[in-house]
Amino acid sequence: MRAARLIKMVLLLQARPSMTAAELARELEVSERTVARDVLSLSEAGVPVYADRGRAGGYRLIGGYRTRLTGLGRSEAEALFLSGVPTALREMGLADAASAARLKVSAALRPELRDAASGAAQRFHLDAPGWYQEPEPPELLPAIADAVWDDRRITARYLRKDTEVERELEPYGLVLKAGVWYLAARVAGDFRVYRVDRFTAVKACEGAGAAAAVGAVGATGPAEASDGRFNRDESFDLPAFWAERAAQFARSILRAEVVLRLSARGVRQLPYVTERAAAREAIARAQAAGGPDEQGRLTVTLAVESAEVAYAQLLSLGPEGEILAPGELRARMAAAARRTAALYA
Numbered sequence: 525m526r527a528a529r530l531i532k533m534v535l536l537l538q539a540r541p542s543m544t545a546a547e548l549a550r551e552l553e554v555s556e557r558t559v560a561r562d563v564l565s566l567s568e569a570g571v572p573v574y575a576d577r578g579r580a581g582g583y584r585l586i587g588g589y590r591t592r593l594t595g596l597g598r599s600e601a602e603a604l605f606l607s608g609v610p611t612a613l614r615e616m617g618l619a620d621a622a623s624a625a626r627l628k629v630s631a632a633l634r635p636e637l638r639d640a641a642s643g644a645a646q647r648f649h650l651d652a653p654g655w656y657q658e659p660e661p662p663e664l665l666p667a668i669a670d671a672v673w674d675d676r677r678i679t680a681r682y683l684r685k686d687t688e689v690e691r692e693l694e695p696y697g698l699v700l701k702a703g704v705w706y707l708a709a710r711v712a713g714d715f716r717v718y719r720v721d722r723f724t725a726v727k728a729c730e731g732a733g734a735a736a737a738v739g740a741v742g743a744t745g746p747a748e749a750s751d752g753r754f755n756r757d758e759s760f761d762l763p764a765f766w767a768e769r770a771a772q773f774a775r776s777i778l779r780a781e782v783v784l785r786l787s788a789r790g791v792r793q794l795p796y797v798t799e800r801a802a803a804r805e806a807i808a809r810a811q812a813a814g815g816p817d818e819q820g821r822l823t824v825t826l827a828v829e830s831a832e833v834a835y836a837q838l839l840s841l842g843p844e845g846e847i848l849a850p851g852e853l854r855a856r857m858a859a860a861a862r863r864t865a866a867l868y869a
Contacts, residue, residue, distance in 0.1 A: 529552055529554070529562065530562055530565065530566060532551075532552060533548060533552060533559075533562055533563075533566065534566065534571060534585075536548065536551055536552075537573065537583060537584060537585045538585060541584060542576065542582040542583065542584040543582050543583055543584070544581070544582040544583075545559045545560065545582070545583070547582070548583065559583075563575065563583055571585075572585060572586040573585060573586075574586045660721075661705075662705055662720040662721040662723065664720065664723045664724075664725070664726045665698075665705055665720055667726045667728070668680075668695060668698065668707055668720060668723070668726055669698060670728070671695045671726070671728045672695045672696070672697060672698055672707075674728075674753065675694075675753045675754055675756050676695075676728045676752070676753050676754070677692060677693065677694055677695075677728070677752065677753065677754050678692070678693050678695060678726050678727060678728045679691070679692050679693075679726075679727050680692075680693055680718075680723055680725065680726045680727075681723065681724045681725040681726075682718060682722045682723045682724060683722045683724060684722075688724060691711055692711065693707075693709040693710070693711050693718075694709055694710040694711070694754040695707055695708075695709045696708045696709055696710060696715070696756070696757075696760055696762065697762040697765075698720070699717075699762070699766050701770075704719065704721070705719070705720040705721065706718065706719055706720065706766075707719075707720055708762060708765060708766065708769075710754075710757075715760075715765060717766075717769055771801075774799060774801060774802075777829050778799065778802055778827035778828060778829060779829065779830065780827070780828050780829065780830050780831060780834070781825055781826065781827055781828065782825075782826045782828050782831075782834050782838070782847060782849070782850070782853060783823065783824070783825050783826075783847075783848040783849040784823070784824060784826065784838065784845050784846060784847050784848060785817075785821040785822065785823050785845070785846045785848060786821060786822050786823075786824060786841075786844065786845050786846075787820065787821055787843075787844045787845070788816075788820060788822075789844045790821075790822075790841050790844030790845045791807055791822055793840075793841060793844060793845075794806075794807065794824075794826075794841070794845070795807075797837050797838065797840050797841060798826065798828065798834070798837045798838065799827075799828075799829075802826060802827045802828070803826065805827075806824040806825060806826040806827070807822065807824055809824070809825070810822050810823060810824040810825075821846075823848070831850065831852065831853045834853060835853060835856055835857065838857070839857065839860060
């Protein structure tokens with residue numbers, strides 16, 4: 525623990541011209557007295573740390589001293605590629621590895637390039653969760669992420685509707701979609717997608733790391749581990765797989781149709797109040813079939829999840845959209861319009 529802290533102190537001083545005792549204490553999460561003791565230990569070990577006295581003083585390395593302790597470990601290198609998604613790193617338990625990797629890269633750069641990382645971070649940031657959400661990272665996410673990195677089989681229990689089932693999975697990849705984590709895994713030769721927050725227990729075989737066994741499923745406890753790593757299919761492309769499954773899912777839930785007439789403004793609004801791809805397809809078909817009528821309204825046939833969902837979505841169009849079919853939905857929209865008119869009478 526202390527050796528790692530001393531190494532980190534050297535890397536910090538190598539990456540910056542000078543640092544005060546308070547700055548070092550904050551970075552290393554120790555007291556200023558501990559910083560002073562560590563500086564003394566480094567000096568005794570031959571590391572040329574110099575203390576500048578006075579109010580503007582601090583610690584610095586003398587004469588361009590360079591340490592060779594900048595080699596990235598595997599976990600640090602992998603985490604570095606995710607450093608643009610800080611929330612994801614924290615939830616997968618990789619924040620410390622990413623911090624160490626960034627520090628080592630910064631220490632290895634020439635002095636004139638050391639502000640590159642902070643410059644990029646201040647200009648580009650990815651905030652994955654959607655608006656009006658408080659993301660709650662799944663408890664078992666670090667265990668699953670550990671198995672994904674290690675290509676190690678897991679035995680998992682998860683909730684499917686009201687039933688808890690058990691499967692042996694080969695975890696290929698994790699996807700963060702609008703603040704929700706999904707696992708792409710191979711089971712019985714087929715690739716499937718699972719919501720991580722529905723897992724109730726995960727167990728990997730020995731050697732998978734500290735997160736090898738996490739979770740509780742009652743008196744029986746988590747399932748026993750499966751044996752060994754799996755041979756990864758090198759042709760598997762996680763982004764392409766996810767894009768295909770996401771499109772399939774979007775199509776699969778659109779099981780009903782609604783016919784409606786839209787004003788020009790309604791045509792522009794429709795993709796923002798219902799499933800975007802379905803809205804654009806409906807508009808394109810209607811325009812190709814003849815376009816707007818003499819009143820400038822476009823009649824479209826829109827795929828929707830259900831009449832109930834369509835009611836909630838299309839109500840926001842107000843007078844810019846008129847439901848033609850099904851009749852039950854048209855009657856319900858008309859009743860809502862009458863109630864709204866009565867409120868403003």
